[in-house]
Amino acid sequence: MERTAWGEVYRHGKDLYTRNARPGERVYGEDLLTDHEVEYRHWDPWRSKLAALLLKAAPQPWFVSPRSLLYLGGAHGTTVSHLSDALPDASLYVVEKSPVSFAPLLALSRRRANLYPLLADAQLPERYRADVGEVDLLYQDVAQRTQAQIFAENAEACLRGGGRGILMLKVRSVTQRRSGPSVVAEARRTLEQRGWKVRATEDLTPFARDHIALMITG
Numbered sequence: 333m334e335r336t337a338w339g340e341v342y343r344h345g346k347d348l349y350t351r352n353a354r355p356g357e358r359v360y361g362e363d364l365l366t367d368h369e370v371e372y373r374h375w376d377p378w379r380s381k382l383a384a385l386l387l388k389a390a391p392q393p394w395f396v397s398p399r400s401l402l403y404l405g406g407a408h409g410t411t412v413s414h415l416s417d418a419l420p421d422a423s424l425y426v427v428e429k430s431p432v433s434f435a436p437l438l439a440l441s442r443r444r445a446n447l448y449p450l451l452a453d454a455q456l457p458e459r460y461r462a463d464v465g466e467v468d469l470l471y472q473d474v475a476q477r478t479q480a481q482i483f484a485e486n487a488e489a490c491l492r493g494g495g496r497g498i499l500m501l502k503v504r505s506v507t508q509r510r511s512g513p514s515v516v517a518e519a520r521r522t523l524e525q526r527g528w529k530v531r532a533t534e535d536l537t538p539f540a541r542d543h544i545a546l547m548i549t550g
């Protein structure tokens with residue numbers, strides 16, 4: 333097991349793992365592996381776009397360990413659980429609007445002290461900005477048509493000066509007709525008009541088709 337530059341994230345051959353903060357527990361049926369009496373959870377890049385990005389693009393400054401993070405679109409907590417492992421000392425605020433997805437996310441959060449789940453709509457950051465305060469990293473994976481606007485509004489509400497963002501842009505949620513590059517260009521324009529800069533992009537093929545990761549700063 334080889335430690336990466338990013339928190340408690342490890343590589344074993346071609347695979348990514350996180351050090352299991354809850355030894356013996358699986359979150360989504362992932363493989364567990366013990367090495368020198370430490371247990372690790374396999375981080376599946378086919379199930380988690382962040383794992384796909386780390387495999388394709390690490391190391392980059394976006395991955396330096398934040399002390400606080402706002403995660404939009406937590407769903408059942410697949411990626412969130414690995415971030416909880418990876419950043420044991422960070423505060424991770426997780427927004428999810430679907431009550432059905434929120435239930436397992438809440439159950440996960442009860443077992444992990446660094447998770448703060450919020451049942452809320454990411455289009456209305458004014459509803460949770462007081463709970464979240466200022467974070468170092470904004471991560472968004474909501475698969476909505478207005479993804480760039482949602483990112484900008486949350487960044488304006490909750491990202492500290494000098495903070496960084498990762499936007500998982502789902503091309504097909506924006507349009508069925510236009511190409512990936514034109515959707516990225518439009519998102520870039522929207523973000524730039526609001527004072528945010530896209531510093532790098534990464535196509536997540538083959539792990540997540542139609543998804544492009546945008547790395548953003550102020």
Ligand SMILES: C[S@@+](CC[C@H](N)C(=O)[O-])C[C@H]1O[C@@H](n2cnc3c(N)ncnc32)[C@H](O)[C@@H]1O
Pocket residue numbers: 379380381382404405406407408409410411412427428429430433452453454455473474475476
């Ligand atoms: C692709 S899934 C996220 C998967 C998750 N990030 C992971 O890697 O484990 C997108 C999630 O975003 C949620 N979502 C969509 N629009 C949202 C919004 N406006 N506010 C909050 N959550 C939203 C959906 O309910 C869904 O659970």
